[in-house]
Structure formats: C-alpha cells, structure tokens
Amino acid sequence: MKKMICGLLAATALTAAVPASAQSVQEVIAGLPDALKSQYEGAPQAVAAGPLGELTPKAKPYKWCHSESYQGNPWRVSVTAELKRLVDGLIAQGVVSSFEVSDSNGDVGQQINQIRAFIDKDCGIITSIPGSATGLDDAIAAASAAGIPFVTAAGSVTAPSAVNVDSNYSRWGYEMMDAIGKALPQGGNVLIVEGIAGHPIVAQERAGGDAAMANYPNLKISRVVNGDWTANVTKTVVLQTLATNPAPIDAVWTAGSESRVIAEAFTEAGRPVPLITGSITGDALGYWKANPQGYRFEGHAVLPGWTAQTLFRVGARIMEGQKPVLNTLMIPLPPVHEADLGNWYQDCMSPDAVSVFPVPPTDPVTEEAMDAYFANPAPTPGWDYAAVPGACAR
DSSP states (O other), X not given: OOOOSOOEEOOOOOOTTSXXXXXXXXXXXXXXXXXXXXXXXXXXXXXXXXXXXXXXXXXXXXXXXXXXXXOOSHHHHHHXXXXXXXXXXXXXXXXXXXXEEEEOTTOHHHHHHHHHXXXXXXXXXXXXXXXXXXXXXXXXXXXXHTTOOEEEESSOOOOTTOEEEEOOHHHHHHHHHHHHHHHOTTOEXXXXXXXXTTOHHHHHHHHHHHHHHTTOTTEXXXXXXXXXXXXXXXXHHHHHHHHHOOSOOOEXXXXXXXXXXXXXXXXXTTOOXXXXXXXXXXXXXXXXXXXXXXXXXXXXXXXXXXXXXXXXXXXXXXXXXXXXXXXXXXXXXXXXXXXXXXXXXXXXXOTTOTTOOOOOXXXXXXXXXXXXXXXXXXXOTTOOGGGSOOGGGO
C-alpha cells in the first residue's frame, strides 16, 4: 500500500526492554512481521520505545483493575464482559486475585480519581479505555511511580509510561476507500458518512480516505455528512441526502458500524443499494442474510471482543515480566470482504441484533505474531482462541 500520511515516529533510543542490536524505533518496526510492520505506515500516533524496561511486576496473585470511561453502549459493555471472562480464567488459576471495574461515564476528572483509587488499592495492573488522550497523564505517571503498568485500548494516551494497544485508523480509512476505487474502476460518486464531528479518530480515518481517493481521480465526493456513529442519526442524514441529491451514489464510505441502516435508507428511498464500507456487525450480517442481493459490503471488524482480547493478551504478558518493545502496539483490524460474509454470519444474527458482535473465524493475530512485540516473549497465560465463545453464545 502506498504511504498514506507521515507517521510521527519518535527516534528515541531504545531502553533495556529491547535487544541491544536494535538502535532505534524505526529499526524495531522494520524488524516486525510484515502484517504488524505495515500497521505503522502513516500511523498518526507518536511511537516511542517500550517504557517498561525497569518494571518488576507485582507478586501473584495480583489485582487486575480496569478503568472505563464510558459504558453507555453495547460495544463498551461487551468489551468489559469479554475482559472479565478472560481475567476470570486467571483468577481460577490463582494468578489474579480479583477483577475490579470503574466507569467514569464520560467524566475525565472522575476517571482520574478512579485511577488514583486503584493506585491506593495496590492494583497489580490497570487497563483502560481512556476518556482523554492527555488528561490522564498525571494519574498514569502516579501509577508508574507505584510500579503499576497502565495499558490502554481503543485510544492512545500521551503519558510516556503507558503501553497503548491501538489500531491505525488512518490505514483503515485508506483501505476502505481503496476498496471502493478498485470496485469502481470507471469511477463514481461517493457519499462520505463520518462519525462525530471533531473527534480525533474521525480526522484520522478521513485523512486516510482522502489519501486513497487521490489515487482514483474518477471518484467524486457527492456529499459529506455526520452520522455520529449512531444508527438513527446516520439513517436520518442519509435519507436527507438521498431526498436532496438525485444524482447516482455508487458507494458509501463510512467508518462506523451503521452499514445496515445505510442500506435500509437506500432501499426506503427507492435507490439502488451501493457498496458500503465500515465495521461489520451482527445486525448487518442479519440484514445481509435476509437481503443477499440488497447488501454490498467491504470493510473490517472493529469488534469489542477482539479489543478486549488484545488488551488482555498484552496485559497478561506484561504481568508475566515480558517487555513490550514499543509504547504503541498496533493491532491489525480483521478485514471483511463481501465474499466472506457467510463465514461471519451466525444463526442468532438478525437485522435487529444490534447487541450481537461477530467473532473472527480465525485468530487475527497469532501468538507467534504477538511474540514480535515483546523482547522476551512467551505464550500468553490463560489465552486460547479456540475457547473464545461464539457470537451466539454471548
């Protein structure tokens, strides 16, 4: 894939957590397997050396504490449920003593207080979906001073002592627009449906999409609207667009989970359903099964279960004394192609299954690939992808 946008790779010399032969962050990235190395191309996150070279994990059994910034939608609830399931396995083995969750409900100040409470409780590790990229930095520094590793998912923080488990959303935006360009070799009109206006991830996704569109001069943007990553908002703005824009729309580029309601909007408006990108969901797969000729999809799977699993795998390895070679570990988003929808569909999925999330048919990142992110790798304790419950079992 062509270079998308300049990554902000920090040319920091590596700590003792990285083999002595590795002299820079760029060299560490160059030595990763291709599937991981490619995730850093155009990455908007600042990438530095692994920060835990001097960390000695707390003795077992240790407390696993999870700091949530919001539990107000099924995606976030599912992340916590899957993380609890995995940590409960370590509790059964006597590795972890307890699992505790806090929820700040979108209040950064409250999340800071909850993190400091976790420090006072002498948690062994704090995992988190942070509510701010910068606002938690002092609390994270306090955790580090207390010997507690802080590991994030679904959003990186700028605290130098944190380990971020994240994905390259610019790359995702690029790959989805690239799929549209390849599907429309003669060109066509593309409707852009973004998430919440001003959100950093929205800007990253769009930057990647715009970079890919530059490679396909016959693609034209018909309109840009914001669906706020919310089904009813998305459907409303798409219907409004179709009512006021009679020109053909050949594809919809969106980085949300609302592909089903977009397809419904086109059908309700009496318009041909175009190719739609985004993140696959259980309701979308149910809609595809019920309307096999009326749903076209190319995208990825930004899944709560997969988010929890990668967070768990990194956290559990750190607590075994394994040292991350970078501060930001990029995790590929599982691709989903229209021809593969049958491999993702399960019987419990219907057009109303908005709380059902698919499970990738195979492990998107093998243990061997995960090993590359650690200077002294060993298998993840308590991890077996074959034991992950299917979508209908959740």
